[in-house]
Every structure is written in structure tokens, then in C-alpha cells.
Amino acid sequence: MAQQRQHVAAPEPDRTRRRRGRRGLLLTAAAAAFVFLGVAAVTLTNTFVTYTSTDRFCGTTCHSMTWAAETYTRSPHFDNRVGVRATCGDCH
Numbered sequence: 001m002a003q004q005r006q007h008v009a010a011p012e013p014d015r016t017r018r019r020r021g022r023r024g025l026l027l028t029a030a031a032a033a034f035v036f037l038g039v040a041a042v043t044l045t046n047t048f049v050t051y052t053s054t055d056r057f058c059g060t061t062c063h064s065m066t067w068a069a070e071t072y073t074r075s076p077h078f079d080n081r082v083g084v085r086a087t088c089g090d091c092h
């Protein structure tokens, strides 16, 4: 009888230890996934903002902005003696 009880009781601590280990692994994987998603989101946002701030995007992508881009290329903000150029994103 005593031997039988030992057999029944033995697997329990083993199982809980294994369950805790799996939970720890799951938490680590979730943390790693969140960090990866965060880095990916910041990188994508930064790339998107940089791309949409270019004169080419601002001045040619939307039809309604072509006149603004046209006048801009004739203005001193685009072409001047000192060679400094203010882009759409610098002012807007």
C-alpha cells in the first residue's frame, strides 16, 4: 500500500514543475514577440514618415498638390543663390 501511494504522489511535483517551465517559456516568447513588434512598428513608422516627407511624395503623389509643387520649383525656397533648399516637410 505504502509503495502504491508513493507511485501516485510522485508524478505531481514533476508535472507542476514542467507546467511552470512551459509558462516561463511562453512569457519569454511573448516578451520577445512584443519587443520585436515594437521595433518593427517604430521602424515602419519612421520609414513611412520619412518617405511621405519627401518633395517627390508631397508634390507629385496627390493631384491636388501639383500646382503647389510647380510654384515651389519656381520659388527661392527651391532654387537660390546660396544653394540651400527648403523642402515641403521643412515648413509643413
Ligand code: HEC
Binding pocket: 055, 058, 059, 065, 068, 069, 072, 077, 086, 087, 088, 089, 090, 091, 092
Ligand atoms: C519655405 C517654406 C515652405 C516650403 C518649402 C513649402 N511651403 Fe507650402 N506653404 C508655406 C506657407 C508659409 C504657406 C501659407 C502661406 C501661403 O498660402 O502662401 C504655405 C501654403 C501651402 C499650401 C496652401 C496654399 C493655399 O493657397 O491654400 C499648400 C497646398 C502647400 N503650401 C503645399 C506645399 C508643397 C506641396 C510643398 C513642397 C513641394 C510646399 N508647400 C513647400 C511654406 C512653405
